[in-house]
Amino acid sequence: MPAPRLLLLTLLCACLPGLARAQAENSGVYLTWRDDPATTITVNWLNLYADAPATAWNRRPGGEWRRVGGTAHPVRPSGLWVRRVQLRELSPDTGYEVALGAQPPAGTATGYPFRTMPREFGRPLSFVTGGDMMHSREMVDVMNKQAGRLDPDFALLGVDLAYANNVDATRLVDFFQSGLLHARGRNGRLIPMVPVIGNHEVVGGYRGRPEVEAS
Numbered sequence: 001m002p003a004p005r006l007l008l009l010t011l012l013c014a015c016l017p018g019l020a021r022a023q024a025e026n027s028g029v030y031l032t033w034r035d036d037p038a039t040t041i042t043v044n045w046l047n048l049y050a051d052a053p054a055t056a057w058n059r060r061p062g063g064e065w066r067r068v069g070g071t072a073h074p075v076r077p078s079g080l081w082v083r084r085v086q087l088r089e090l091s092p093d094t095g096y097e098v099a100l101g102a103q104p105p106a107g108t109a110t111g112y113p114f115r116t117m118p119r120e121f122g123r124p125l126s127f128v129t130g131g132d133m134m135h136s137r138e139m140v141d142v143m144n145k146q147a148g149r150l151d152p153d154f155a156l157l158g159v160d161l162a163y164a165n166n167v168d169a170t171r172l173v174d175f176f177q178s179g180l181l182h183a184r185g186r187n188g189r190l191i192p193m194v195p196v197i198g199n200h201e202v203v204g205g206y207r208g209r210p211e212v213e214a215s
Helices: 004-024 137-150 169-182
Strands: 028-034 042-048 057-058 066-069 071-075 078-087 095-102 112-115 127-132 154-158 193-196
Touching: 028 169, 028 193, 042 095, 042 169, 057 078, 066 078, 078 095, 078 169, 127 137, 137 169
Parallel strands: 127 154, 154 193
Antiparallel strands: 028 042, 042 078, 057 066, 057 095, 071 078, 095 112
């Protein structure tokens, strides 16, 4: 192999683990609420690394990045970890960006855009809703693309989402990656979701303990 090609291959092999890890740390990014939807948002994301930082950065577009720490929890019985960061003291009905990782985006790089809910009904609110969603990745991709085109304020997703039964982690990754890729509102805005678990989010389907057996 000529020396320049060998050098290029060596550099690629050295960089691939870091690139794969950076991508994995940002897989399955999704927004939920645990508090006032006008002034808070919960940022969630999945990865495979127990030692990855549970750190997010948020700002108004063009403003200064603000660091916020969160929590990390294993998604048993898989090797996945879910990280959650609660953003507080936000302004109602306002656009923000959020980025993930130990350091804020450099230079002109941006984060994931999102918008808080209004405090009062000064404008129409819209939402999409559905359930029994991921019979296949192809089907949920089509649904998420349609949800993004409708540009709703949020999505109410009721039961049997990824059909993971809290045992098939690949379906969880597929489900949340599909949402991140396709369920994006105007200008790429992340659409917050209100998820509701059903029997296909629980090991065995019925009569279990959600705090232990639900995904």
